[in-house]
Amino acid sequence: MKARNRHELSAEQKEFVRNVVSDPVLFATHILGISLWDREAEILQSIRTNRRTAVKACHGVGKTFTLAVAALWWLARYPEGIVLTTSPTRRQGRTQLWSEIHRAVERARVPYPPLKTTELKFRDDNNFAIGFSTNQAENFQGYHGKYVLIIADEAPGIESGIWDAVAGTMAGGTVHIVMAGNPTVPSGAFFDAFTKERGLWNCFTIDAFDSPNLKGLGLEQQPVLRIGCHAFWPGFQIKRRTHSSKWSGSNASKECAPKPD
Numbered sequence: 001m002k003a004r005n006r007h008e009l010s011a012e013q014k015e016f017v018r019n020v021v022s023d024p025v026l027f028a029t030h031i032l033g034i035s036l037w038d039r040e041a042e043i044l045q046s047i048r049t050n051r052r053t054a055v056k057a058c059h060g061v062g063k064t065f066t067l068a069v070a071a072l073w074w075l076a077r078y079p080e081g082i083v084l085t086t087s088p089t090r091r092q093g094r095t096q097l098w099s100e101i102h103r104a105v106e107r108a109r110v111p112y113p114p115l116k117t118t119e120l121k122f123r124d125d126n127n128f129a130i131g132f133s134t135n136q137a138e139n140f141q142g143y144h145g146k147y148v149l150i151i152a153d154e155a156p157g158i159e160s161g162i163w164d165a166v167a168g169t170m171a172g173g174t175v176h177i178v179m180a181g182n183p184t185v186p187s188g189a190f191f192d193a194f195t196k197e198r199g200l201w202n203c204f205t206i207d208a209f210d211s212p213n214l215k216g217l218g219l220e221q222q223p224v225l226r227i228g229c230h231a232f233w234p235g236f237q238i239k240r241r242t243h244s245s246k247w248s249g250s251n252a253s254k255e256c257a258p259k260p261d
């Protein structure tokens with residue numbers, strides 16, 4: 001039997017790497033060094049399994065963070081994998097989703113190639129993530145027959161034109177889409193995913209009080225809570241929620257309100 005080179009992985013190590021790369025939660029834990037909370041892990045497993053995943057929740061529960069992990073996992077999982085990200089404005093894409101991608105890469109336990117502001121080439125030119133703003137719909141075309149993950153953050157604010165381009169991209173190959181947002185607009189593709197197109201989408205509604213940051217707190221406790229650099233006021237949100245649109249469903253009293261200005 002041929003002696004194993006000391007840099008070569010053993011059969012067990014190779015099996016471990018295969019398992020880690022095929023599972024976004026193991027990937028987050030072992031490659032990115034991240035601890036996910038339950039709903040973040042469930043959303044990642046849904047992105048892995050389902051063609052369409054939609055997540056609605058108030059601000060600060062980890063939606064964008066989870067999308068950033070999904071982008072990095074997809075690149076690692078599929079050697080020809082492509083990730084297309086979009087947000088309502090270029091600035092939002094840069095300061096939110098791509099800022100989380102940059103942070104995750106900086107903290108990862110394996111070295112990553114250098115990133116551009118909203119672009120990461122992983123293995124080679126066929127394996128990349130790139131961010132577009134919502135008025136660049138044409139950029140969503142031309143990715144048929146590949147492994148494509150489309151990520152739409154702050155989805156209620158995304159211009160309608162982009163969804164036709166997205167539908168075109170979804171026509172062939174292995175194409176999964178995930179959209180996330182705060183349910184502030186009772187119309188559009190994001191709203192439809194939770195209503196008339198509900199059968200097509202695997203939908204998540206995250207109750208703010210499920211988040212580890214708020215778990216166990218009653219409504220009477222209205223502290224200013226901080227998650228990372230974000231602060232929000234649950235009591236204020238709950239009050240506002242009762243005056244805003246009701247489309248977010250039965251948990252309406254607890255969930256999802258516009259962020260305080």
Ligand SMILES: Nc1ncnc2c1ncn2[C@@H]1O[C@H](COP(=O)(O)OP(=O)(O)O)[C@@H](O)[C@H]1O
Pocket residue numbers: 034035036037040057058059060061062063064065066100227228229230
């Ligand atoms: N599992 C986690 N581990 C560490 N930080 C997290 C985790 N989930 C979320 N965060 C941090 O919490 C903050 C809020 O998350 P974010 O994804 O921006 O929420 P949302 O998109 O729902 O408004 C961010 O600073 C993010 O980095």
Ligand SMILES: [Mg+2]
Pocket residue numbers: 060063064065096153154
């Ligand atoms: Mg966000």
